[in-house]
Amino acid sequence: MASASQNRAPKVVSVLMLQLTLLLLLLLLFSSTQVLAQSSQPVFACDVASNPSLAGFGFCNTSLGVSDRVADLVGRLTLQEKILFLVNSAGSVSRLGIPKYEWWSEALHGVSYVGPGTHFSSLVPGATSFPQVILTAASFNASLFEAIGKVVSTEARAMYNVGLAGLTFWSPNVNIFRDPRWGRGQETPGEDPLLSSKYASGYVKGLQQRDDDPDKLKVAACCKHYTAYDVDNWKGVDRYHFNAVVTQQDMDDTFQPPFKSCVIDGNVASVMCSYNQVNGKPTCADPDLLSGVIRGQWKLNGYIVSDCDSVDVLYNSQHYTKTPEEAAAVSILAGLDLNCGSFLGQHTEAAVKAGLINESAITNAASNNFATLMRLGFFDGDPSKQLYGKLGPKDVCTAANQELAREAARQGIVLLKNTAGSLPLSPTAIKTLAVIGPNANVTKTMIGNYEGTPCKYTTPLQGLTASVATTYAPGCSNVACATAQLDDAKKLAASADATVLVMGADQSIEAESRDRINILLPGQQQLLITEVANASKGPVILVIMSGGGMDVSFAKTNDKITSILWVGYPGEAGGAAIADIVFGFYNPSGRLPMTWYPQSYVDKVPMTNMNMRPDPSTGYPGRSYRFYTGETVYSFGDGLSYSKFNYELVRAPKLVSVPLEEGHACLSSDCKSVDAVEQSCQNLAFDVHLRVRNTGGMSGGHTVLLFSSPPSVHNSAQKHLVGFEKVFLGPRTHSFVRFKVDVCKDLSVVDELGSKKVALGEHVLHIGDLKHSLTVRI
Numbered sequence: 001m002a003s004a005s006q007n008r009a010p011k012v013v014s015v016l017m018l019q020l021t022l023l024l025l026l027l028l029l030f031s032s033t034q035v036l037a038q039s040s041q042p043v044f045a046c047d048v049a050s051n052p053s054l055a056g057f058g059f060c061n062t063s064l065g066v067s068d069r070v071a072d073l074v075g076r077l078t079l080q081e082k083i084l085f086l087v088n089s090a091g092s093v094s095r096l097g098i099p100k101y102e103w104w105s106e107a108l109h110g111v112s113y114v115g116p117g118t119h120f121s122s123l124v125p126g127a128t129s130f131p132q133v134i135l136t137a138a139s140f141n142a143s144l145f146e147a148i149g150k151v152v153s154t155e156a157r158a159m160y161n162v163g164l165a166g167l168t169f170w171s172p173n174v175n176i177f178r179d180p181r182w183g184r185g186q187e188t189p190g191e192d193p194l195l196s197s198k199y200a201s202g203y204v205k206g207l208q209q210r211d212d213d214p215d216k217l218k219v220a221a222c223c224k225h226y227t228a229y230d231v232d233n234w235k236g237v238d239r240y241h242f243n244a245v246v247t248q249q250d251m252d253d254t255f256q257p258p259f260k261s262c263v264i265d266g267n268v269a270s271v272m273c274s275y276n277q278v279n280g281k282p283t284c285a286d287p288d289l290l291s292g293v294i295r296g297q298w299k300l301n302g303y304i305v306s307d308c309d310s311v312d313v314l315y316n317s318q319h320y321t322k323t324p325e326e327a328a329a330v331s332i333l334a335g336l337d338l339n340c341g342s343f344l345g346q347h348t349e350a351a352v353k354a355g356l357i358n359e360s361a362i363t364n365a366a367s368n369n370f371a372t373l374m375r376l377g378f379f380d381g382d383p384s385k386q387l388y389g390k391l392g393p394k395d396v397c398t399a400a401n402q403e404l405a406r407e408a409a410r411q412g413i414v415l416l417k418n419t420a421g422s423l424p425l426s427p428t429a430i431k432t433l434a435v436i437g438p439n440a441n442v443t444k445t446m447i448g449n450y451e452g453t454p455c456k457y458t459t460p461l462q463g464l465t466a467s468v469a470t471t472y473a474p475g476c477s478n479v480a481c482a483t484a485q486l487d488d489a490k491k492l493a494a495s496a497d498a499t500v501l502v503m504g505a506d507q508s509i510e511a512e513s514r515d516r517i518n519i520l521l522p523g524q525q526q527l528l529i530t531e532v533a534n535a536s537k538g539p540v541i542l543v544i545m546s547g548g549g550m551d552v553s554f555a556k557t558n559d560k561i562t563s564i565l566w567v568g569y570p571g572e573a574g575g576a577a578i579a580d581i582v583f584g585f586y587n588p589s590g591r592l593p594m595t596w597y598p599q600s601y602v603d604k605v606p607m608t609n610m611n612m613r614p615d616p617s618t619g620y621p622g623r624s625y626r627f628y629t630g631e632t633v634y635s636f637g638d639g640l641s642y643s644k645f646n647y648e649l650v651r652a653p654k655l656v657s658v659p660l661e662e663g664h665a666c667l668s669s670d671c672k673s674v675d676a677v678e679q680s681c682q683n684l685a686f687d688v689h690l691r692v693r694n695t696g697g698m699s700g701g702h703t704v705l706l707f708s709s710p711p712s713v714h715n716s717a718q719k720h721l722v723g724f725e726k727v728f729l730g731p732r733t734h735s736f737v738r739f740k741v742d743v744c745k746d747l748s749v750v751d752e753l754g755s756k757k758v759a760l761g762e763h764v765l766h767i768g769d770l771k772h773s774l775t776v777r778i
């Protein structure tokens with residue numbers, strides 16, 4: 001026993017030593033892969049300089065067209081090799097000089113660290129973090145959408161050049177913000193199909209477009225999540241199991257338009273199919289939705305990618321097919337090209353062997369992926385010798401880029417309430433400002449989700465303190481605000497000349513996989529606000545930082561709360577932008593991109609009911625400003641200015657005639673609407689010409705929103721946005737705005753079967769309080 005135990009001691013030591021050695025080896029291995037992952041070299045194929053034999057390959061020959069090069073490449077690959085290129089962590093083929101490529105990078109509102117394709121390092125420690133998309137959408141400034149995309153793609157290219165980023169970014173998210181509870185509504189451009197469409201095409205152009213060659217790509221964008229995806233996790237219903245039951249009419253006039261515009265107007269290089277089912281079919285396995293619509297009707301030039309990992313989900317969670325091979329076959333045959341995840345890497349070869357799918361379909365999918373990489377210059381050899389090759393760390397977080405982040409936040413922030421004598425605060429008259437609330441001094445909260453490391457942060461407190469002396473109390477330990485700490489906050493408010501309360505939400509309240517149940521301010525926030533307001537000596541400014549709308553009816557009607565601002569998640573410079581508005585250095589011009597419903601709405605309406613249109617037989621109230629007529633807290637398009645604007649109609653027709661070919665049925669019988677088909681619609685457009693006047697004493701931006709109410713046929717929207725135009729006007733100046741209205745595109749409605757129709761009869765155009773009647777006849 002004794003000797004045995006004596007013997008054991010050295011063994012324990014040697015085992016320990018062995019473990020230590022192994023650990024050291026592992027550490028070494030890890031740190032060397034770390035070094036590899038963070039090498040400052042970009043990843044690219046056809047490195048002819050270090051391997052001259054590659055020059056002979058057609059796919060490396062830049063004088064050939066993309067399709068010839070792709071055909072040459074896939075012609076050299078075995079089935080097994082092609083399958084390596086169907087997944088996001090693509091494989092390498094060293095005999096052809098093709099390195100591994102990681103497809104998954106994100107750039108929703110700045111280059112993001114979400115996804116394995118992009119990293120920050122000491123070389124590039126951060127990138128410009130723009131406001132979360134819902135706030136940028138609130139700017140209603142289409143050129144801003146594109147300007148942001150352009151900066152983001154420049155920073156992305158700069159990071160690619162030093163080996164820190166990929167070239168394929170799975171952004172933007174253009175799903176319609178259908179229900180206020182959706183945790184990912186913050187990522188979207190809001191509830192309106194037209195605004196979302198303009199955002200999609202604008203941001204995508206900013207990311208992708210090159211001046212030198214319209215077919216080449218600066219970086220590749222991706223519109224997601226196709227389609228009717230907007231339930232994450234609500235009362236036990238999650239996105240992996242949810243079947244969205246959608247009518248053809250809602251599909252065509254609500255859920256599809258942003259994707260259509262993204263592909264057709266934005267020329268996007270990719271569309272991502274979602275996790276959910278639509279009418280009983282997983283979107284990633286639906287040939288009508290993928291091959292039929294995206295490729296067939298919209299003519300996508302690029303690749304269709306699955307969410308991560310939708311193919312696994314349709315097999316393992318939804319049990320849509322009996323075997324994994326069938327799941328692989330059915331999704332590729334539906335039109336899927338790339339699988340985020342590993343499912344297709346594991347099961348595609350067996351699917352081919354089992355005869356469920358032919359190799360030609362695999363070749364086709366891989367070809368779509370390769371073609372995208374070709375357009376990005378990935379097969380053109382050394383990137384430093386190409387356009388954008390000189391971009392590097394110096395081009396990230398430049399002063400101009402960071403200024404645009406601040407400008408975007410300023411342009412988006414929405415002034416919802418302003419009692420005379422409240423905002424703007426005078427930075428000279430205010431001696432002390434009480435700054436209160438759990439979001440008053442936050443950093444990360446301001447950048448929302450799908451974020452990157454920002455260049456730097458300016459918190460609201462820091463922004464306000466730059467102009468006046470402040471006192472600060474958080475009032476709650478976090479946004480959940482289980483117990484409001486009233487005493488300090490009330491004391492500060494009572495002794496300050498004005499009070500700013502920065503309240504709202506963060507990712508613990510609304511996030512991916514986290515939908516809300518109620519839309520009131522969390523916990524005791526309302527108590528804190530009301531008590532602080534009552535104790536305040538001066539004006540009380542309530543700042544709501546959130547993605548989704550909040551039921552703040554109590555604040556709207558409380559006279560002690562003199563102003564309300566909604567600031568979304570305003571990005572890295574959010575605090576500076578809030579201060580710019582609070583002190584009147586910038587005149588607010590944002591408008592709400594979504595309806596703010598009362599809590600009673602969500603108590604009554606299941607989040608899972610996808611219908612946009614009301615149903616009088618069940619009392620279902622419908623959704624969005626287009627269909628919902630009930631009470632709102634604030635409405636789509638709401639947003640005040642420190643100035644006043646009015647409109648005067650200069651010119652618009654009172655009558656539009658739709659020409660019909662001889663023998664058309666509507667010529668002999670009474671039709672309520674006619675098909676919006678090519679022939680009768682050609683050149684059927686008119687101008688709406690307006691004078692917009694700034695009648696106030698402060699210069700500022702102002703978005704003119706043009707709505708149309710069609711005659712009530714086909715259960716159509718009560719009104720819909722036809723166009724928007726943002727103008728900047730000095731005090732007491734005017735300018736002219738001209739909308740080109742295409743009758744078939746802009747005034748048509750979608751009927752119950754999904755066909756576009758132009759209603760005959762009286763259409764009413766609205767611009768603010770101005771209304772203009774227009775008769776459409778045959």
Ligand SMILES: *[C@@H]1O[C@H](CO)[C@@H](O)[C@H](O)[C@H]1NC(C)=O
Binds near residue numbers: 063
């Ligand atoms: C590249 O393609 C062009 C056009 O077909 C051809 O003339 C040229 O010889 C090719 N270059 C190489 C290196 O093969």
Ligand SMILES: *[C@@H]1O[C@H](CO)[C@@H](O)[C@H](O)[C@H]1NC(C)=O
Binds near residue numbers: 355356357
């Ligand atoms: C494979 O190709 C053959 C010949 O073109 C065709 O008959 C067959 O239907 C294809 N199989 C599948 C699963 O697509």
Ligand SMILES: *[C@@H]1O[C@H](CO)[C@@H](O)[C@H](O)[C@H]1NC(C)=O
Binds near residue numbers: 442443
């Ligand atoms: C506000 O936040 C900044 C950044 O996190 C921090 O440095 C500062 O100490 C905070 N100020 C107060 C008064 O807590």
Ligand SMILES: *[C@@H]1O[C@H](CO)[C@@H](O)[C@H](O)[C@H]1NC(C)=O
Binds near residue numbers: 534535
């Ligand atoms: C407001 O404050 C006054 C004292 O200044 C107090 O009498 C009153 O009860 C307060 N009202 C509310 C609603 O808290």
Ligand SMILES: *[C@@H]1O[C@H](CO)[C@@H](O)[C@H](O)[C@H]1NC(C)=O
Binds near residue numbers: 727
């Ligand atoms: C719209 O955004 C662009 C880009 O930032 C900016 O130059 C322009 O002034 C903005 N328009 C208005 C009216 O604010």
